[in-house]
Amino acid sequence: MEIISSDIPEVKLIKPTIFRDDRGYFFESFQDKKFKELVCNADFVQDNESMSKANVIRGLHYQLNPYAQGKLVRVLKGAVVDVAVDIRRNSPTFLKWVAFELTEDNKHQLWIPAGFAHAFLSLADNTVFCYKCTNYYNKESERAIIWNDPDINITWDKFKKSDGDFIISEKDKQAVTLKQAEIF
Numbered sequence: 001m002e003i004i005s006s007d008i009p010e011v012k013l014i015k016p017t018i019f020r021d022d023r024g025y026f027f028e029s030f031q032d033k034k035f036k037e038l039v040c041n042a043d044f045v046q047d048n049e050s051m052s053k054a055n056v057i058r059g060l061h062y063q064l065n066p067y068a069q070g071k072l073v074r075v076l077k078g079a080v081v082d083v084a085v086d087i088r089r090n091s092p093t094f095l096k097w098v099a100f101e102l103t104e105d106n107k108h109q110l111w112i113p114a115g116f117a118h119a120f121l122s123l124a125d126n127t128v129f130c131y132k133c134t135n136y137y138n139k140e141s142e143r144a145i146i147w148n149d150p151d152i153n154i155t156w157d158k159f160k161k162s163d164g165d166f167i168i169s170e171k172d173k174q175a176v177t178l179k180q181a182e183i184f
Contacts, residue, residue, distance in 0.1 A: 080102050
């Protein structure tokens with residue numbers, strides 16, 4: 001397993017060791033002891049999964065304290081560009097964002113700590129995305145920043161790999177701007 005720090009040191013890309021042969025492949029997708037030793041001391045309490053068409057953008061989602069969530073995310077089928085945005089006001093990387101391509105082939109995972117907004121762009125039809133969370137879902141603390149907020153300026157068009165418009169849920173289309181958002 002290789003752990004790579006991003007331009008935001010708390011966000012980590014995890015590249016597992018994959019053993020491939022003529023039968024297929026095997027890899028350890030999660031091991032608590034290694035994760036705590038190499039990434040952070042997190043306990044996971046909930047797993048979530050979604051399926052998306054190509055060009056779907058989900059996010060920028062987060063939960064406020066005391067229900068803030070760290071997330072360990074990966075793709076089981078298909079591909080995404082996964083984005084983490086630092087929304088911690090007193091952080092030296094406040095409003096900085098990082099993006100990584102996570103695919104069914106590369107098996108990469110991304111650790112996104114609490115205090116970050118999270119989004120992804122599905123690059124293929126029927127992409128299956130899963131994530132482990134460090135806290136339970138709480139509807140009252142759920143928040144979202146509009147996916148195309150100009151103060152964050154994520155270059156979604158640069159990542160898009162297929163024709164057609166972005167597909168955004170009605171809920172995400174109605175998300176607030178960063179200037180209106182309750183953040184950390």
